[in-house]
Every structure is written in structure tokens, then in C-alpha cells.
Amino acid sequence: MGNALRIAFIGFGEVGQLFTRQLAARPDVTLTAWDIQFAGSGGAAMKARAADGVTPANDVGEACRGAAVVISAVTADSAVDAARQAAPHLKPGQLYVDLNSVSPTTKTRIAEALAPSGCDFVEFAVMAPVAQPGIAVPILAGGGRAGEIAGLLNPLGMAITAVSEEIGVASATKLCRSIVIKGMEALMVDLGLVGEKTGVLPAVLASLTASYPGMDWAQVLKVMPGRVRQHGVRRAAEMREVARMLEENGFDGGLAEAIARRHETFADPKPKDLTKPADLPKTDAPAAAASTSSRSTADVA
Numbered sequence: 001m002g003n004a005l006r007i008a009f010i011g012f013g014e015v016g017q018l019f020t021r022q023l024a025a026r027p028d029v030t031l032t033a034w035d036i037q038f039a040g041s042g043g044a045a046m047k048a049r050a051a052d053g054v055t056p057a058n059d060v061g062e063a064c065r066g067a068a069v070v071i072s073a074v075t076a077d078s079a080v081d082a083a084r085q086a087a088p089h090l091k092p093g094q095l096y097v098d099l100n101s102v103s104p105t106t107k108t109r110i111a112e113a114l115a116p117s118g119c120d121f122v123e124f125a126v127m128a129p130v131a132q133p134g135i136a137v138p139i140l141a142g143g144g145r146a147g148e149i150a151g152l153l154n155p156l157g158m159a160i161t162a163v164s165e166e167i168g169v170a171s172a173t174k175l176c177r178s179i180v181i182k183g184m185e186a187l188m189v190d191l192g193l194v195g196e197k198t199g200v201l202p203a204v205l206a207s208l209t210a211s212y213p214g215m216d217w218a219q220v221l222k223v224m225p226g227r228v229r230q231h232g233v234r235r236a237a238e239m240r241e242v243a244r245m246l247e248e249n250g251f252d253g254g255l256a257e258a259i260a261r262r263h264e265t266f267a268d269p270k271p272k273d274l275t276k277p278a279d280l281p282k283t284d285a286p287a288a289a290a291s292t293s294s295r296s297t298a299d300v301a
Contacts, residue, residue: 005152008067009033010060010082011074015099015130017049019073022135024053026156031055034063061089069149071097071124072110076237079106083113092118095149099124099139101238103175103245104168107142111167120145123167124160125174129227133159140170175242179256182239186262188224225266232267236260 005028009016012035023029034057037046047056057063064070064086074082079100090096096119098110111121122143130137139160141150146162154160163170195201201221208217228235239260243253 004028004030005069005156006030006032006067008057008063008070010063010070010072010086011035011078012038012046012050012056013073013075015073015126017051018130019071019135020054021051023156024051029156032057032063032067034060060085064089064094067094069095069097069152070119071099073099075234076100076102076106076241080109080113083110087114087117087119090114090117090119094119095122095145096120097122097124097149099126101126101174101178101241102171103241103248104171105244105248106241107167107171121167122146122149123170125170127174127177135159140173142167142170146170172245175238175245178238178242179259182235182242182263183255183259184220185224185228185235186259188221189228189262189266192221192225228263228266230267232263232265236264236267239263 007023007029009020009031010033012020012033016033016035020031020033024031031054033050033054035046037043038056038058050056070086070090072079072082072086079098079102083096083098086096094117096114098107098121102110107123110123114121120143122141122145125140125142127138127140135157136159139158141147141160141162142164144165146160146165150158150160150162163173191204192201195204205217205221208215237260239256243256243260246253246256
């Protein structure tokens with residue numbers, strides 16, 4: 001284990017737990033993890049979810065100490081703060097990776113927060129849901145050492161493509177894609193709700209299938225609202241980053257803000273919000289089942 005690659009994860013949510021569990025199976029990797037919730041009342045239970053071979057750290061400094069690669073897997077609205085907290089504990093030669101779905105400007109702010117440490121910064125943009133592929137999920141990387149980290153982590157089972165030495169290209173690609181994907185998810189939420197209530201859902205799905213036969217609309221409607229219910233609060237933060245990117249480029253971010261609100265309210269409704277039903281709409285209508293697409297919509301993020 002003397003030559004093992006030491007990787008630290010800041011943030012131990014869905015991505016942090018999944019990635020560390022899969023990387024821990026490698027004999028040539030040592031892993032530490034830190035999450036701000038470790039210090040809270042549920043910290044012990046959260047630490048207990050760490051896989052064998054993953055050491056929960058007592059603080060961010062302990063996690064970063066001696067790590068060749070530090071990966072931030074927090075939330076979009078915490079990404080800059082995570083970098084600021086880590087910076088005093090980082091040194092030249094270390095690689096700090098941010099894989100959070102934030103705007104190019106936010107990635108630049110992260111780089112600025114890290115600059116006094118002398119470490120190197122690489123942005124990651126995760127281009128699909130992580131649940132099925134895990135560490136093999138497609139990732140775009142940007143930064144001066146993007147190619148180097150791809151060469152370092154791909155042999156461990158990751159699928160990183162270096163796209164630019166500049167910060168911002170990978171994140172802009174991801175967020176432009178999110179306009180479509182998160183927008184479709186919001187549309188499917190409302191389609192399912194009102195289509196089910198009015199009894200026209202089978203006819204609508206049949207019409208969509210006739211117009212766009214390459215899409216399995218019944219499967220889209222089956223999968224997407226569930227994603228919003230589970231991840232909508234986090235994805236709302238991502239869509240607000242999209243709005244920021246649009247506005248910084250001179251465009252109206254209103255649509256992205258509306259998508260963010262829809263994700264947020266469906267995932268975490270207020271006490272009097274009646275827009276979230278107890279059950280997702282049924283989508284097994286025969287008329288909507290036909291599709292020529294061979295690609296599962298469950299693979300779309």
C-alpha cells in the first residue's frame with residue numbers, strides 16, 4: 001500500500017458514498033472522506049455508511065492531509081465554501097477537483113479560493129446519472145492538469161475526458177445540457193399531474209410517440225418525476241447556476257429559475273402545496289409503449 005494513490009472526498013452524500021465504495025475495492029487506492037454532517041447529531045450513522053477501506057476524517061484538514069487528489073462532491077450552493085474551507089489545508093502539488101454542477105463563473109471562484117494554497121484545480125462535469133455506472137459515469141474535465149488526472153483515475157475505472165485546459169468549458173457543456181434534461185423533467189412532472197387528473201395522459205403519450213418516435217415517452221414519464229422527487233432540491237440549485245450562466249452571458253435566466261422552482265416544490269412541497277401527489281401517474285398505456293429507441297431514458301441526466 002506504500003505506492004497507493006490517496007484520494008480524499010469532501011462531501012459524503014450519494015456520489016461520495018458510491019464513488020468511495022467502488023474505489024475502495026482497489027488495492028492501489030487509499031480513501032478518506034469528510035462531510036460537514038459528520039460533526040452533527042447524525043454524524044455517527046453517516047460515518048457508519050463508509051465502506052471498508054474508507055476512513056472518515058474528523059475534519060476537513062485531516063481529510064486533505066497527504067491526499068494526492070481531493071474531490072469535492074458537495075452541493076452546487078456549497079461548492080465555493082467547501083473550497084475555502086479546504087484551501088488552508090492544501091499544498092502545492094495536490095490536485096483539487098470540483099465535480100459539482102455549477103456555472104463557469106462559480107468554478108472560477110473555486111479556483112480563486114484555492115489559489116493561495118498553491119494546489120492545482122481541475123473541474124469535473126458529470127454527464128449522466130451516477131447510480132448505474134458509478135465511477136464509470138462519463139465525466140468531462142477542464143484545467144491545466146485535466147489530462148493528467150484522466151490518466152491517473154481512468155485506470156481505476158473512471159471515464160474522464162479532458163476537454164480543455166481552461167476552466168469553464170466542461171461546466172458550460174454540462175449546464176447547457178441541463179437546460180434540456182432538467183427542463184424535460186419539470187415538464188414531465190406537470191404533464192403527469194394534469195394529464196392523469198384530466199384523464200388524457202394515454203392520448204398525449206400516444207401523440208408524443210407519433211411525433212417523436214425515437215423517444216419512449218412512457219418510460220420518460222415513468223422515470224423523470226421520480227428523479228425530481230428524490231433529487232429536486234439539489235437539482236434546483238444546479239438550475240440556479242444555469243440561470244446565473246445565462247445572465248452572465250447576457251441572456252434571460254427566467255426559464256432556468258422556473259425549472260429550479262418546479263424541481264424544488266415537487267421534491268420538497270410547502271405544507272399547503274397540493275401539487276405533489278401520493279403516487280406517480282401510471283404510464284403503462286399501450287398506445288404510448290411503442291418506441292424505436294434502443295437507449296434507456298434512465299441513462300439520461
